[in-house]
Amino acid sequence: MHATSTLLTPATSRQPRSYRWRVVDIVIASVIGVASGLIFVVWNQAYNPLSGLLTPLLPGLQALLGGGWLFAGVLGGLIIRKPGAAIYTELLAAVVSTLVGGTAWGATILVSGLVQGLGAELVFALFIYANYRVYVALLAGAGAGLALAVNDLLLWYPGSAAPFIAVYTVSAIVSGIVVAGLLSWLAMRGLARTGALSRFAAGRSSRTRV
Amino acid sequence: MTPAAAGSVSGASVVARGWGWRHAGRRRWAVDGLDLRIEPGERVLLLGASGAGKSTLLHALAGVLGGEEEGEQRGHLLVNGAEPTAERGQAGLLLQDPDSQVILARVGDDVAFGCENLGVPRDEIWRRVTDALRMVGLNLPLGHPTSALSGGQKQRLALAGVLAMRPGLLLLDEPTANLDPEGVLEVRESVARVLENSEATFIVIEHRVAVWQSLVNRVIVLDAAGGVLADGHPDDVLTSQGERLAAAGVWVPGRGSGLVAAGRRTSSGTTPLLRTPGLAIARTKAEIIARDLELDVLAGTALALTGPNGAGKSTLALTLAGLLKPAGGAVLASPEFADGADPEPIRWRSRQLLSRIGTVFQDPEHQFVAATVRAELAVGPRALKRPEAAVTARVDEVLQRLRLDHLAEANPFTLSGGEKRRLSVGTVLATQPQLLVLDEPTFGQDLRTWREIVVLLDELLREGTAVVAVSHDADFVAAVFDREFRLAGRTGAAAPLITSGVVPR
Amino acid sequence: MSLIAPPRGDRAIFRINPVAKLASALLLAGVLILTIDWVSAAVALACEFVLVFWAGLSLKSFVLRTLPVWIAAPTAGLTTLLYGQPAGAVYWAFGLVNVTEGSLELAIATTLRILAIGLPSVVLFVTVDPTDLADGLAQVVKLPARFVLGGLAGLRLVGLFLGDWRALELARRARGIADGGAGRRLLSQAFALLVLSIRRGSKLATAMEARGFGAPVQRTWARESTFRGREVALIGIGLAVALLAVGVSVALGSWNFVLT
Ligand SMILES: Nc1ncnc2c1ncn2[C@@H]1O[C@H](COP(=O)(O)OP(=O)(O)OP(=O)(O)O)[C@@H](O)[C@H]1O
Ligand SMILES: Nc1ncnc2c1ncn2[C@@H]1O[C@H](COP(=O)(O)OP(=O)(O)OP(=O)(O)O)[C@@H](O)[C@H]1O
Ligand SMILES: [Mg+2]
Ligand SMILES: [Mg+2]
Numbered sequence: 001m002h003a004t005s006t007l008l009t010p011a012t013s014r015q016p017r018s019y020r021w022r023v024v025d026i027v028i029a030s031v032i033g034v035a036s037g038l039i040f041v042v043w044n045q046a047y048n049p050l051s052g053l054l055t056p057l058l059p060g061l062q063a064l065l066g067g068g069w070l071f072a073g074v075l076g077g078l079i080i081r082k083p084g085a086a087i088y089t090e091l092l093a094a095v096v097s098t099l100v101g102g103t104a105w106g107a108t109i110l111v112s113g114l115v116q117g118l119g120a121e122l123v124f125a126l127f128i129y130a131n132y133r134v135y136v137a138l139l140a141g142a143g144a145g146l147a148l149a150v151n152d153l154l155l156w157y158p159g160s161a162a163p164f165i166a167v168y169t170v171s172a173i174v175s176g177i178v179v180a181g182l183l184s185w186l187a188m189r190g191l192a193r194t195g196a197l198s199r200f201a202a203g204r205s206s207r208t209r210v
Numbered sequence: 211m212t213p214a215a216a217g218s219v220s221g222a223s224v225v226a227r228g229w230g231w232r233h234a235g236r237r238r239w240a241v242d243g244l245d246l247r248i249e250p251g252e253r254v255l256l257l258g259a260s261g262a263g264k265s266t267l268l269h270a271l272a273g274v275l276g277g278e279e280e281g282e283q284r285g286h287l288l289v290n291g292a293e294p295t296a297e298r299g300q301a302g303l304l305l306q307d308p309d310s311q312v313i314l315a316r317v318g319d320d321v322a323f324g325c326e327n328l329g330v331p332r333d334e335i336w337r338r339v340t341d342a343l344r345m346v347g348l349n350l351p352l353g354h355p356t357s358a359l360s361g362g363q364k365q366r367l368a369l370a371g372v373l374a375m376r377p378g379l380l381l382l383d384e385p386t387a388n389l390d391p392e393g394v395l396e397v398r399e400s401v402a403r404v405l406e407n408s409e410a411t412f413i414v415i416e417h418r419v420a421v422w423q424s425l426v427n428r429v430i431v432l433d434a435a436g437g438v439l440a441d442g443h444p445d446d447v448l449t450s451q452g453e454r455l456a457a458a459g460v461w462v463p464g465r466g467s468g469l470v471a472a473g474r475r476t477s478s479g480t481t482p483l484l485r486t487p488g489l490a491i492a493r494t495k496a497e498i499i500a501r502d503l504e505l506d507v508l509a510g511t512a513l514a515l516t517g518p519n520g521a522g523k524s525t526l527a528l529t530l531a532g533l534l535k536p537a538g539g540a541v542l543a544s545p546e547f548a549d550g551a552d553p554e555p556i557r558w559r560s561r562q563l564l565s566r567i568g569t570v571f572q573d574p575e576h577q578f579v580a581a582t583v584r585a586e587l588a589v590g591p592r593a594l595k596r597p598e599a600a601v602t603a604r605v606d607e608v609l610q611r612l613r614l615d616h617l618a619e620a621n622p623f624t625l626s627g628g629e630k631r632r633l634s635v636g637t638v639l640a641t642q643p644q645l646l647v648l649d650e651p652t653f654g655q656d657l658r659t660w661r662e663i664v665v666l667l668d669e670l671l672r673e674g675t676a677v678v679a680v681s682h683d684a685d686f687v688a689a690v691f692d693r694e695f696r697l698a699g700r701t702g703a704a705a706p707l708i709t710s711g712v713v714p715r
Numbered sequence: 716m717s718l719i720a721p722p723r724g725d726r727a728i729f730r731i732n733p734v735a736k737l738a739s740a741l742l743l744a745g746v747l748i749l750t751i752d753w754v755s756a757a758v759a760l761a762c763e764f765v766l767v768f769w770a771g772l773s774l775k776s777f778v779l780r781t782l783p784v785w786i787a788a789p790t791a792g793l794t795t796l797l798y799g800q801p802a803g804a805v806y807w808a809f810g811l812v813n814v815t816e817g818s819l820e821l822a823i824a825t826t827l828r829i830l831a832i833g834l835p836s837v838v839l840f841v842t843v844d845p846t847d848l849a850d851g852l853a854q855v856v857k858l859p860a861r862f863v864l865g866g867l868a869g870l871r872l873v874g875l876f877l878g879d880w881r882a883l884e885l886a887r888r889a890r891g892i893a894d895g896g897a898g899r900r901l902l903s904q905a906f907a908l909l910v911l912s913i914r915r916g917s918k919l920a921t922a923m924e925a926r927g928f929g930a931p932v933q934r935t936w937a938r939e940s941t942f943r944g945r946e947v948a949l950i951g952i953g954l955a956v957a958l959l960a961v962g963v964s965v966a967l968g969s970w971n972f973v974l975t
Contacts, residue, residue, distance in 0.1 A: 204234065
């Protein structure tokens with residue numbers, strides 16, 4: 001009866017993207033941030049014994065574990081797709097992990113969260129918040145990894161020898177690419193498949209009308 | 211001064227001109243070709259079949275449907291002559307799902323939230339908060355944690371939050387969802403009190419007309435195919451067009467359910483499936499909700515679990531279904547029913563449970579695991595390793611009978627309230643277990659679906675399936691059930707009252 | 716901080732604006748992080764113990780909450796001991812391991828520094844109610860209300876995780892998909908939980924908008940977040956501890972700026 005209602009318009013038709021955060025963007029970014037923060041708490045507990053295993057192999061290798069604290073920003077950026085999303089989720093995750101778990105790194109975690117979020121954010125910004133393919137996710141992970149290395153080496157391992165610095169930096173970037181980049185991208189795709197992201201561009205890129 | 215701060219509010223007008231909305235990802239327009247004019251201060255009951263677009267319209271009026279990213283609009287919809295998104299705050303909307311409406315951690319803060327957003331001065335906010343809490347009968351300290359509220363209390367809290375905003379347009383979407391009959395009356399009374407002292411325009415959605423009939427002066431029935439099916443004074447519309455409305459799925463008072471008596475089931479009802487010697491139920495180890503519950507579930511008979519909010523009906527149902535561990539006593543399956551499995555259903559494996567007991571949860575969303583309606587229905591039969599052809603046939607049948615076929619490829623979470631409920635009922639029907647445990651299966655259903663569920667259950671009962679259902683719906687209990695088990699709640703006598711007896715159909 | 720029920724007490728520390736707690740913890744950390752020497756860390760730590768005692772946290776909850784710090788500090792110290800920049804006398808060398816006079820000193824400093832930074836943060840944060848923190852961040856620090864309240868709402872949703880987790884467990888069992896390996900089940904249920912909370916979040920956002928959230932009106936606050944003498948005093952204490960630590964360290968000539 002409504003002739004137009006059966007017309008299929010491509011679901012991917014590009015509307016001019018708005019950079020303003022909607023309320024739902026804020027709430028979902030918060031949910032992702034807080035949930036990630038809880039994972040951080042678990043990861044904080046696992047870090048000590050695991051790094052105890054890795055460090056003797058090659059000092060600096062413990063940065064391979066860093067990805068466990070980097071995925072929040074990348075995941076947030078991939079899902080929300082608005083400026084500041086990576087920083088916001090990573091920072092919130094950091095806040096929650098300190099508030100809930102209490103960590104050895106104390107209030108400085110906030111600084112780490114900010115810096116790591118910035119690492120991912122810069123990559124998304126580089127692609128003017130319009131490209132969210134897998135390689136961008138990997139790059140964002142790498143950016144976060146680099147940020148982690150810089151931050152940690154300055155704050156926690158000052159006065160380290162050069163080999164340590166090199167190993168630490170490379171490990172952090174590798175970890176960022178694999179854990180923060182690839183895993184976040186897979187998680188984003190999985191979430192989109194469930195339809196949970198139907199209110200987000202991330203959840204609509206490949207859907208037909210039903 | 212904003213109207214909201216002035217205390218007494220003038221009502222808002224609503225105008226729709228050829229208005230329609232299509233949700234992102236949907237082919238059909240949820241609402242279409244709507245022409246409507248509601249004057250300030252009118253009190254409207256909005257009716258229509260499940261999925262007709264009632265909730266969509268209310269969301270639009272409150273300005274919360276979202277922008278282009280969430281769907282497309284055509285025609286015009288104006289509140290007080292302006293786009294509803296610009297007038298947000300004019301309208302106070304109570305959503306269909308009370309569980310998702312608790313926003314903050316303390317009762318007082320949650321009620322104050324709307325006022326804060328509207329820029330109401332601080333002293334005025336707290337006056338309104340206490341007023342609103344009193345009006346809805348929620349006598350709790352302002353600092354009470356919102357995480358410790360029962361379903362009925364949450365509903366009242368959400369209502370208080372909306373009332374405190376003193377909106378010019380009060381929009382309630384099935385406000386008595388999940389309430390026991392006394393709760394329904396209480397909420398109705400509190401809304402009546404509010405309306406007495408207010409000029410606000412009022413629109414309420416409810417399938418059961420009787421509750422609100424005395425409070426409204428206009429009934430609008432949405433047509434699922436677009437536009438309006440009927441519009442006018444309640445008495446006129448319901449008497450002159452009763453026939454047509456009933457056919458469209460509206461509960462018209464005094465017309466009954468229109469079920470043709472199919473003759474009594476000769477419920478032989480002798481083969482016991484479950485017994486519960488000395489059963490005690492609990493959610494947490496710390497707190498036993500009820501004890502010494504003795505009941506038996508017989509093949510081919512229907513047992514209703516009734517009682518006030520928070521009495522433990524859902525807990526009992528889940529315990530009978532082999533999902534919650536009894537806090538005392540036991541749930542024992544007869545050897546025929548267990549069919550080689552352990553006598554206690556709680557020890558059954560997930561797949562063993564599937565072919566024996568099917569459970570519909572009170573909150574359907576907890577149960578959904580798939581990305582489309584069709585896949586959702588196929589989960590059970592697939593887990594039972596049924597042949598693919600049989601799975602498809604069964605799924606198609608269920609889709610059709612529950613009138614979900616046009617939504618087969620939709621995501622379960624995007625369905626309307628009633629559609630979700632139907633789908634969750636469908637998931638258990640798909641596996642054809644010997645015992646169905648249903649938690650409020652008819653809530654939020656229009657008359658047509660209600661009838662279909664009653665007929666379906668009747669058929670299953672005749673085939674020897676046993677049914678246990680939690681329900682506040684007296685018509686439903688009368689239509690289907692052989693026995694009723696009433697949980698008195700914790701304020702009443704220690705032992706629950708058992709009223710058993712065959713309810714004539 | 717507990718997501719579900721924040722601890723309450725009658726000591727002043729429970730009533731101090733969380734923003735002040737955050738600020739003083741950050742201040743202390745910000746100063747201590749600049750140097751790596753055992754003197755400044757030890758001085759700060761000594762002062763902190765007095766303050767922790769004053770905060771009125773029970774010994775049990777103090778130990779429980781700060782346990783991660785007590786584990787992490789010596790671990791990090793050990794790393795530094797083994798792999799830190801070598802200087803002075805060599806005590807033991809094996810492969811990359813190089814325990815020297817310098818690395819020993821660095822290790823002690825690292826351990827004390829982590830304790831000095833970590834302990835006060837934990838103690839100050841345990842007593843924070845998220846609602847009050849949000850009030851403070853929005854009213855005192857003037858962060859955008861939309862983000863602060865959105866974050867708070869998200870936080871509350873996660874407080875429902877436990878109940879949702881249990882409900883999901885039952886529901887998945889009922890749907891016939893709960894058999895199979897524990898690991899896989901756990902993972903898929905965790906994913907389901909994330910999905911559910913994102914759904915909840917989407918709906919919650921609608922509910923917030925339905926109550927006028929994000930309306931183009933200047934928002935008011937039902938509860939004033941105050942920043943008065945008490946709060947200034949706490950920040951003052953943080954500053955005093957930091958200055959004392961720096962002063963003693965500089966006076967004793969052990970100040971060791973990180974970037975040099
Ligand atoms: N977020 C959404 N995304 C896609 N489709 C939706 C969404 N919300 C609702 N729909 C669809 O729009 C139609 C109208 O839904 P709506 O919730 O307005 O119905 P309703 O009249 O309130 O029904 P009920 O009485 O069952 O609550 C339904 O077919 C529903 O599946
Ligand atoms: N997940 C839960 N965890 C802990 N306690 C719960 C949980 N769900 C319900 N309760 C408590 O257990 C009691 C019984 O709840 P139950 O859901 O069985 O009541 P009900 O009779 O089904 O009520 P309603 O009619 O509102 O659905 C209530 O007091 C409730 O507060
Ligand atoms: Mg609806
Ligand atoms: Mg119940």
